[in-house]
Amino acid sequence: MIKKYLPPLPQVIIIVFIIILLGLAIKIDIPASSLINDLFIRLILNCVLVISLIPMVNSGAGLNFGLPIGAVAGLLGMVITAQFGGKGLTGFLLSIAVSIPFAAASGTVYGHMLNRVKGREEIAATFTGFSIVSIMCLFWVVAPFTHPQMIWVLGGSGLRNTIGLRGFWEKSLYNLMQFKAGDIIIPAGSLLFIGIIIISLYFFSRTRTGMMMNAAGENESFARINGVNIEKIRKLSVIMSTVLASAGTCIYAQQYGFIELYSAPLMAAFPAISALLLGGSSGKRVFLRHAILGVILYQSLYLLSLPVANILLVPEMAEIIRMIVTSFIILYALAKKSEERGDV
Amino acid sequence: MENILEISDLSKKFRSNYALKNISLSLGRGEILGLVGANGSGKTTLMNILAGNPVIADTGGFTGEIKLGGRIISPAAPSDSLKLGIGMVYQEFALIPSFTAPENIMLGKENLISPVASLPGLRIPLIDHKKNIHKAESILSSLGVNGINIHVPVTEFNVSTRQFVEFARVINSDTLKLLILDEPTAVLGRDESIRLMDEVRKMADKGISVIFISHRLEEILSLCHRIAVLRDGILESVFTASETSAEDIARCMLGSIHARAIKTHNHTSSGDSGNYFRIKNMNSGSGGESLRNFSLNVSKGEIIGITGQSGQGQMLLGKSLMGLIPSDGEISIDGEKIQPGDTASLFRSGFYYIPEERRRDGLLPEHSIADNITFTKISTKRAFTSRTGLLNFKSINETVLKYTDELDIKCAGIKQKVCELSGGNQQKVILARALLLKPEIMMIFEPTRGIDIGAKEMILNMLLEMNREMQTTIIIVSSELEELLRVCDRIAVLYEGSIFSVLTPELPEEKFIHAFAGRAI
Secondary structure, X not given: OHHHHOOOHHHHHHHHHHHHHHHHXXXXXXXXXXXXXXHHHHHHHHHHHHXXXXXXXXXXXXXXXXXXXHHHHHHHHHHHHHHOOOOHHHHHHHHHHHHHHXXXXXXXXXXXXXXXXXXXXXXXXXXXXXHHHHHHHHHHHHOOOOOOOOEOOOOOOOEOOEEEOOOOOOOHHHHOOEEEEOOEEEEHHHHHHHHHHHHHHHHHHOEHHHHHHHHHHHOHHHHHHOOOOHHHHHHHHHHHHHHHHHHHHHHHHHHHOEEEOOOHHHHOHHHHHHHHHHOOOOOOOOOHHHHHHHHHHHXXXXXXXXXXXXXXXXXXXXXXXXXXXXXXXXXXXXXHHHHHHOOO | OOEEEEEEEEEEEEOOEEEEEEEEEEEEOOOEEEEEEOOOOOHHHHHHHHHOOHHHHHOOOOXXXXXXXXXXXXXXXXXXXHHHOEEEEOOOOOOOOOOEHHHHHHOXXXXXXXXXXXXXXXXXXXXXXXXXXXXXXXXXXXXXXXXOOOOOEHHHOOHHHHHHHHHHHHHOOXXXXXXXXXXXXXXXXXXXXXXXXXXXXXXXXXXXEEEEEOOOHHHHHHHOOEEEEEEOOEEEEEEEHHHOOHHHHHHHHHXXXXXXXXXXXXXXXXXXXXXXXXXXXXXXXXXXXXEEEEEEEEOOOOEEEEEOOOOOOOOHHHHHHXXXXXXEEEEEEOOEEEOOOOHHHHHHOOEEEXXXXXXXXXXXXXXXXXXXXXXXXXXXXXXXXXXOOEEOHHHHHHHHHHHHHHOOOOOOOOOOEHHHOOHHHHHHHHHHHHHHHOOOEEEEEOOOOOOOHHHHHHHHHHHHHHHHHHOOEEEEEOOOHHHHHHHOOEEEEEEOOEEEEEEOOOOOHHHHHHHHOOOOO
């Protein structure tokens, strides 16, 4: 019975690895409080992006390597909001609200496209993401934005590579309802915000539509025989994933303090997907707990290995071990996924 | 006569079910053995073992002994079988579609231009295309295939030419000892079948042993020396062709059908002379089977069985209706015309389809028993769904508990994953789903396949009860004629993609036997 509640072996390995790193970190006098504070920040940065993958995986549309599409919609929402002078928490919330229609529209087209490349969604999505980012590079140059903090100082037109959010809504969510417990900063507002997203997704999985979506991903022919319109439900999942990715991007920028345009979103999908797979998802059906465990593990690894590496005799070592461990876990997850599909 | 192939005590289990049980069979040099059996009788499994299909090793291998030319063999891959001299002509062609006929025929046996491009330790010889084409042409013309354009991909050929290319590919071997032909004449016309059989005889005269699978009993009788009949994984009988008849073979395939006395059911048909559910001129094809101008009329409240030898197209019926494979034809339910594949309209008219492949198409294996039972009612009728879309799990659990009790589904609880249940309990879960859905008309495939005897009776009784209590019209597609005789009002026998005849259970045995053999009386 106990076995049921233990995470599977690969996750246990990572947890052990993290504990070793943690021991080392404490031994070399890195204060635990600062580690925890950093972990909170990293979770806020990445959590929603990882969660945004869930609807598509569960509907059978695969891991969303096209996450940059949602990210670009988020960027668009933010620059538009900034252009019209959005500020503070209102500005942040507005930026999400403005990006949702863009995300929904592009998600519809993207979902339609993924339905036509059934079986090769992931590679098709990767290249769709790349193309959208490149197309948007042109847009950022020619778009008629005029806010002086956003356009190039010289030349006077075209958006900057990096737009600082100081003076707009930098850390507005992070600062919301924030309190201190000793040395530990608890970003209660951010946690609440992300919590609401997680809880709504949980309730979605308990609706009729959510159940049909999970069925489509688990057994397509069953779903079709039992009255699920596969194309429609898959498209809906793609829209949901894209909208969540755009919101995730807004949260990321808010926390990070910068809007990064041009080629910045190019690789946005990879850390999110790594985290999800690290959490124990086989890439076929994901539960929220996979995503949450995954993002915590992935970010802890990231967070702990760097300071430890700096103190250790071989500064590169921890980073290398981190890469080896995470990459192997991801490969393991992907191999397991093919096995379940019966490809192997 | 020297024995080329000796099989002794061969058994093969899939999970807990025997697909083959204690088969012992021998085959002499140059002998042609016919192999017949109904759907699920174990023919394919036997062929898969001989041809080294990896599915056998993946599912735990087989027990018993196979000797080829006196040596014990255990092929684990098709390449092993080829090396041993076993060649198989598959019902679904094993040709590379984009290759030409010579490329397919010579694949792996190419004539090479020797050592020009060979470096020491690195042999990369070039293929001698001219020689290959010449060789392939000579094989094809010896099979009577002349005047085809051999420079186009094989997909450009019609099916019968492709069948001959496939045949040429397999016989193009110097080491061939045993030739297995799986329904080679299914796609051929009469003249071509005769030509192919002549070639098979020639091969046998050269000393090659042949296993010939066909549902055309006439062909089997005229071609084969002996005929082996498989039923439910058991070698039922081996006939000598000159001393038997198609009727004897068909009777043996079907087994004893005297159990009809147990028939418990009385007709509840409304007598609307088959106007309730109609299929008209349906055509479709997949995996070597096809439906040809299939038409069926079913009355309301009737239980109709559809049966036939394996591969007559019966397995395509549901998939064609649900649009899982493309088809043309007309369906109408209660007067409303519905296109094949228009699942929304089918559901609206109260149609429900329970597929043959329980684990693959019939269940959500990773979901709970509760989810599996309630799914269709939720997806098609918005049951248990509040206005916000949230599901009412309290009422779901109550309903599911009622059904697991009633149907005696053995499980650890209704939250248990359905993949952990036994085959019989899984089938009960599927039927519970149907009971909850209360369809007007239900098409169920092989309801008792892979299920132990006790559960079989229960499932048949459930079907009868559904028909009696809810007036559900039921179409049962099954290879178990004995069961159909007990529960059905009428039984349609399929032969080569369309209904050969529609019979009632009271008719004498001979009628069924003739229909199975595809013979008019």
